[in-house]
Each structure stands twice: as C-alpha cells, then as structure tokens.
Amino acid sequence: MDQQPPHQVTESQPIAETSRGHYILEILGIVSFFMLALLVGTEVYQGMATFGYLWLLPVIAVIAYLAADFISGFVHFLADNFGSSEMPIIGPGFISGFRDHHVDPKGITRHDFVDTNGNNSLVSLPFMLLAWLVVPIETTVGGYLFGAFFLLVSLAVFLTNQFHKWAHMEDPPSFAVWLQRRGLILSEEHHDIHHASPYDTYYCITVGVWNPLLDQTRFFERTERLLRRVIPGADARLRVEREGSLNER
Numbered sequence: 001m002d003q004q005p006p007h008q009v010t011e012s013q014p015i016a017e018t019s020r021g022h023y024i025l026e027i028l029g030i031v032s033f034f035m036l037a038l039l040v041g042t043e044v045y046q047g048m049a050t051f052g053y054l055w056l057l058p059v060i061a062v063i064a065y066l067a068a069d070f071i072s073g074f075v076h077f078l079a080d081n082f083g084s085s086e087m088p089i090i091g092p093g094f095i096s097g098f099r100d101h102h103v104d105p106k107g108i109t110r111h112d113f114v115d116t117n118g119n120n121s122l123v124s125l126p127f128m129l130l131a132w133l134v135v136p137i138e139t140t141v142g143g144y145l146f147g148a149f150f151l152l153v154s155l156a157v158f159l160t161n162q163f164h165k166w167a168h169m170e171d172p173p174s175f176a177v178w179l180q181r182r183g184l185i186l187s188e189e190h191h192d193i194h195h196a197s198p199y200d201t202y203y204c205i206t207v208g209v210w211n212p213l214l215d216q217t218r219f220f221e222r223t224e225r226l227l228r229r230v231i232p233g234a235d236a237r238l239r240v241e242r243e244g245s246l247n248e249r
C-alpha cells in the first residue's frame with residue numbers, strides 16, 4: 001500500500017462509516033430489492049409453468065453469472081476512475097465507497113450486511129423496476145427467458161459485494177472458502193492483483209473470470225481513453241497518468 005489506512009480498527013470492531021440517513025436508505029434498498037426479486041421471480045415461475053424450457057435454465061444461470069461478473073468490473077472501473085465523492089446522489093454513498101476501499105481495503109470486513117449489500121441493491125432497483133413493468137415475462141417465451149436471465153443477473157449482482165468482502169476477510173465462512181478454492185467466487189489471491197498499485201486492472205469482483213482476458217486486451221485502458229475523448233470537459237489523460245498509484249477522492 002502506498003498510503004497508511006486512516007485509522008487502525010480491529011476486524012470485530014464496528015464503525016459508523018455511513019450516515020444514518022444513508023444506512024436507512026440502504027435498508028430500504030435491500031427490502032425493495034427482495035420485493036422486486038419476488039415479483040419478477042413469481043412471473044418467471046408462471047412463465048416456467050406455461051412455456052417450460054427448464055433445461056435451458058442452467059445455461060441461462062451460467063451466462064447470467066458471467067454477465068454479472070462483467071457488470072461488476074465495468075461499474076467498479078467507472079467508480080474508480082470517473083467522478084468524485086462530491087458528486088450529487090452517487091458521490092457520497094457509492095463512489096466514495098470504492099475510493100475509500102483503496103485507502104483502507106480491510107474496511108469492508110467491518111461492514112455489516114446492510115452496509116455490504118445496500119449500495120448494490122440501490123443501484124439495481126431502477127433496472128429491476130423497469131424489467132418488472134416493461135418485460136412481458138408471463139406472456140411471451142422471449143420475455144420469460146429474458147426475465148429468468150435478468151433475475152439471475154440481479155441476484156448475482158446483489159451477492160457481488162458479499163463475495164468481495166469474503167475475499168478481504170482473514171477468516172471467511174467455511175462454505176465461502178470452499179467456493180473460493182473452486183474458483184466459483186472471487187478469491188483473495190485473485191483480487192489482490194487489483195489492490196496492487198496503480199489499481200488499474202482486475203476490476204471484476206463477482207468471480208473475476210473476465211479479468212485475465214480484459215487485462216491482456218487492455219480493455220479498461222482502451223475504454224477509459226475512449227470515454228475521456230467523448231465526455232465533454234474530461235481530462236484526456238488516464239487516471240494513472242494524472243495521479244499515479246492513488247485514487248483521488
């Protein structure tokens with residue numbers, strides 16, 4: 001690490017890292033996430049009864065898990081490299097979480113269930129609401145298959161920061177270690193590559209299956225250059241060119 005953590009706290013000692021208002025918002029986000037997942041899931045279940053295609057569901061589950069891993073990497077890449085903690089709405093609760101995580105990587109291990117999973121729930125809500133309102137899940141085969149895919153992606157996105165937390169824990173639950181050893185969720189050794197300066201690769205944090213390919217093809221470097229060209233007023237230099245190893249807040 002290039003910078004000392006701002007405070008030394010033991011793993012068991014909870015600290016208030018989010019405001020009370022944001023914490024309540026996170027609770028509401030998690031409750032709303034599960035309510036919408038239940039509504040979409042009920043329609044998928046009805047689609048199952050009408051259209052079948054049960055044999056396709058394991059295939060859809062694998063594709064959905066891979067999609068969630070890619071989404072985790074892309075969102076993480078955006079939050080690490082664009083915007084600031086002072087931005088309205090997404091700044092304080094979302095971008096700051098990613099930036100603080102580079103300064104104090106063990107901070108995530110002190111987060112409770114709400115702090116760990118609240119932000120991902122909140123980010124998922126508009127998409128889930130849209131899918132539930134717009135996609136004809138019960139009435140068309142395409143809608144049903146997309147609904148099943150979408151529900152599984154949402155659940156994997158929800159689990160992502162929990163997997164990320166386990167990758168940072170000294171002593172994660174034994175079933176998490178079992179999954180990590182089989183490469184089914186993000187492992188500490190794999191994620192350590194992202195936490196090495198200058199923090200510009202291995203962004204995917206559900207399982208990390210895309211990371212070697214995206215690293216070899218310099219996907220995120222190319223994407224950052226492209227975005228900096230098209231975003232009005234953006235600094236043309238990459239973040240690592242501007243500030244070296246550290247994320248500015």
Ligand SMILES: [Zn+2]
Pocket residue numbers: 076080098102194199
């Ligand atoms: Zn990061």
Ligand SMILES: [Zn+2]
Pocket residue numbers: 101105164168191195
């Ligand atoms: Zn991390």
